[in-house]
Amino acid sequence: MGLMPGEIVKGPLLAGFDDHINQNRANLQAALNEYRNPANTLDDIVIWGVTRGILAARDYAHVVDDWLPEIKTPANANPLTPRSWWPKFFPFGGIVREGLIRALSLCEYLDPDAGVLAQRPQALPVDSFWLCAGSHLQIVATLGYAWVGGNREPHHVNMLILTPPAPGSDRGANFVGHEDIWVVRPTDQGPGISIVRPGQDVETVRPRR
Numbered sequence: 001m002g003l004m005p006g007e008i009v010k011g012p013l014l015a016g017f018d019d020h021i022n023q024n025r026a027n028l029q030a031a032l033n034e035y036r037n038p039a040n041t042l043d044d045i046v047i048w049g050v051t052r053g054i055l056a057a058r059d060y061a062h063v064v065d066d067w068l069p070e071i072k073t074p075a076n077a078n079p080l081t082p083r084s085w086w087p088k089f090f091p092f093g094g095i096v097r098e099g100l101i102r103a104l105s106l107c108e109y110l111d112p113d114a115g116v117l118a119q120r121p122q123a124l125p126v127d128s129f130w131l132c133a134g135s136h137l138q139i140v141a142t143l144g145y146a147w148v149g150g151n152r153e154p155h156h157v158n159m160l161i162l163t164p165p166a167p168g169s170d171r172g173a174n175f176v177g178h179e180d181i182w183v184v185r186p187t188d189q190g191p192g193i194s195i196v197r198p199g200q201d202v203e204t205v206r207p208r209r
Contacts, residue, residue, distance in 0.1 A: 007131075007132050007133075007183075007207055008129055008130070008131045008132070008133075008181055008183065008207065009129065009130055009132075009179055009181070009207045010128065010129055010130070010179055010181075011130060012056075013055065013059060013063075014128040014129065014130060014161075016053070016054050016055065016056075017049075017054050017126075017128060018125070018126055018127060018128050020052060020053065020054045021104065021107070021125075021126050022125040022126060025108075025123045027052075028104060028107055028108060028123050029108065030052075031100075031104055032101065032104045032105065032108060034048050035097055035100050035101050035104070036101055041071075042068055042070065042071050042093045042096075042097065043064075043071045045097065046060060046063055046064065046068065046071065047060075065084065066084065066085045066166075067085065067092065067096070068091075068092065068093050068096065069084040069087075069090060069091075070090065070091035070092070070093050071093070085163075085166045085167055086137060086163065086164060086166075089136075089137045092137055095137060095138065095139060096139065098139075099138075099139025099140075099141065099159070099161070100139075100159075102139070102141045103126055103128075103139070103141040103157055103159040104126065104157075106124065106141055106143060106157045107120075107123050107124045107125070107126050107157050108120065108123055120154075124143075124154055124155065124156050124157050125156045125157070126156065126157045126158075126159055127144070127156050127157070127158050127159070128158075128159040128160075128161070129158070129159070129160055129161070129181075130160075130161045130163070131160055131161065131162050131163075132163055132164070132165055132166060133162065133164075133165075134162055134163075134164060135164055136162065136164070137162070137163050137164070138162050139159065139160065139161050139162070140158075140159070140160040140162060141157060141158070141159050141160075142157070142158045142160070143156075143157060143158075144156045144157065144158050178206040178207065178208060179206060179207045179208070181206060181207055182204055182205075182206055183204065183205050183206070183207070184202055184203075184204050185202065185203060185205065186201065186202060186203075187201060187202060187203045
């Protein structure tokens with residue numbers, strides 16, 4: 001199911017990813033090894049996520065059909081699978097894989113671009129979101145900071161998955177509860193989001209989860 005243009009969510013898939021990675025350093029390192037291993041195909045990586053409980057088994061078809069159709073379709077093939085959300089940007093798997101590696105490397109290493117990698121004394125947690133806006137597909141990894149003892153110190157890693165709008169703007173009645181996200185926007189931008197506080201020209205909304 002798709003997102004409305006401009007909507008930002010974590011959702012159950014990214015929540016499961018974050019929970020698994022942040023549970024302990026062994027999970028972080030195992031994921032990094034899995035993603036970096038050139039012998040592993042995209043399908044291997046997705047199946048590994050299912051076996052580790054990062055993805056529910058029912059989500060496998062969604063990831064393969066909607067996000068990573070190259071798993072079932074050769075890179076030079078046309079047409080793509082009918083349910084592919086962004087055929088214009090096929091294949092997308094390389095960006096997903098490298099984005100995951102970049103974000104998790106920031107969690108694990110002091111400087112992931114250094115010639116000799118030095119582990120952080122304590123791994124940073126990752127906080128992932130999907131932002132359905134813009135006209136390109138990209139993954140952005142940033143360091144989030146906190147003030148500790150008067151010093152600005154790395155605190156966590158943000159992983160932002162930016163995509164164009166996905167097919168299907170209504171997220172449906174099966175979503176219950178709300179994200180820990182508050183969005184201030186012009187009023188009446190469409191259905192599928194719970195209004196928290198309406199105003200004359202603006203409204204504050206929380207995406208459904």
